[in-house]
Amino acid sequence: MEVHVTGNAAALAEANDFKRFKVVMSDRPAAGFASLGADLRSALTFDDADTAWVSCTWLRAAGPADPDWLARFELMLDKARPMGWVSADGAAIRAHVEWPLAAGDSPAVGDAFRKAMRRLAATPCLVTTLRDGRRHGMAATSVTSLCFEPPSILVCVNTGASIHDPLDAEGRFCANLMGGAHSDLLGAFSGELKGEARFSLGDWREEGGLPYLADAQANIFCSVAERWRYGTHSIFVGQVEAVRADAELDPMVYLDGRKGRFATA
Template sequence: MSPPIKATPPGFSALEFRTALGMFATGVTIVTARAADGQVIGLTANSFNSVSLAPPLVLWSLAQAAASLAVFRAGSHYAINVLAREQKALAERFASRGNDRWSGVSFIEGNGGAPLLEGAAATFECFNRSRYEEGDHVIFVGEVERCSWRAGASPLLFHGGRYYTEHPL
């Protein structure tokens, strides 16, 4: 018997799928870049993951409908800022629309102008290596040129639609 050519259509709703995905706890990041006109952009994302140690590669994804998609597609660099537990308000600010996300936010400029957020648990400065369109998102693979972390920082976590912080078992 030969394998099927296409996946079987889902037998669940979008809400059921989203609820099931919410059972996977993730870290919280803000992905940042600088547009060609000099404007800084950033958005909250929890679709971050490691890909390879050699070369050092990471990935994240962005909705095709996102207003910032063109900037991330065109830019040579971006930064992934892994948020610390005390940065919940920042995660919420960069996840919402229609506000000045950058007002009062402290950062330094990283590779290619991408902002590195003050107080982040870790940062990854990435060359925009490749992009893949899949479903309603674009998957970005970044080659990490520099990374740093704050010793003793506790990461901000997201699970089931709520923010958490770690607790050792």
Template sequence: MSISSAIPPVDADLPLVDGLRLAMRRLAASVSVVTLRDDKGAAGATVSALCSLSFDPPSVLIALNQSGSVHDRLLAADTYAINILHADQQDVSRTFGQPNRTADCFKPGEWEDVMGAPCLIGAQSTLVCRRAAELPHGSHRVIVGEVLWTRSRTEVDPLLYADGGYRRLADI
């Protein structure tokens, strides 16, 4: 194997944090919104990461900003939903991505309550979870959720985000 140095990396002279930010912008990911309902009402936020963790027990993990308005409420909630957005739900993503969102963030889309959590009707997939474990790290907290219920659309067309913009899945 030979390594060519003819084309230098774009981030060769960037500080590490800027290089990491640039690298992560190139990682296409489905857009997901975590939602909950508690005695204060419904709330939600986009999550910076979602990953399948285990099938035994069925588990996923999310990363959630610890300074966000939903963080403490999620840690106290009995159940929460992870709504993986469909390509036609950019308005939901934009609304839940606003820093000062209120209960009005539930105006885009149609919502139903499943096991105490607001679930987006027509999402690419929805998972209802119960918090099983957590790990704070830096500005975020990794939360492991035990999956209690799922629903998915038949066609596969998730809303993707990469390099600062929305993308579509292309068949190769």
């Protein structure tokens, strides 16, 4: 199933394909993702340049006037909810956004790369910071170790993400490694909830001026040592200031859009 957007008009395509769901932007550059007309805002909103929330009311109206189709659509929503792809109020479903190719881009390489990255299992992190008394956070799998001398990690943040500017200005953050019991938090920090409401779930505390998840697998407190901009993202080098680690080893594992738990052989 695809939502095709041209100008400020949206239309549903491949309506009977319930195995995939995405938004295809036909003629709008990714840099302008937040500039939507009123007509288009009734159909979808953007969490960032890579993720849109599509109105379920709009989808029901745009789909075939067929009771069987509506039943299959509701079944799709039921399957998407445990994955965190349906908003907390049930009003919208999450979709990946596909933008027009820039000159010289190869669709074959882009599609193959996306498919390859969906096969890279990772433990999601909740990246958090505090700026002017307000907490900000996002879910990310693009967090990785850099080196041990000095201890440091890399965090990649889309420039359109709500945490980007506060993190850039504050220069400090905490990477909270998620455990298998944090399923509800993954959805909340991936767009189901906004701003401070994201911290209404979970045992959040504060240390050294940074919010941290008390029962995370680990909390890595960092100051930003360096930063670069590449493509749609900023790359932050976090120099590790302090670490807390849970004694129980039960990380969340994210693979191909699905979350699960690690099991030893």
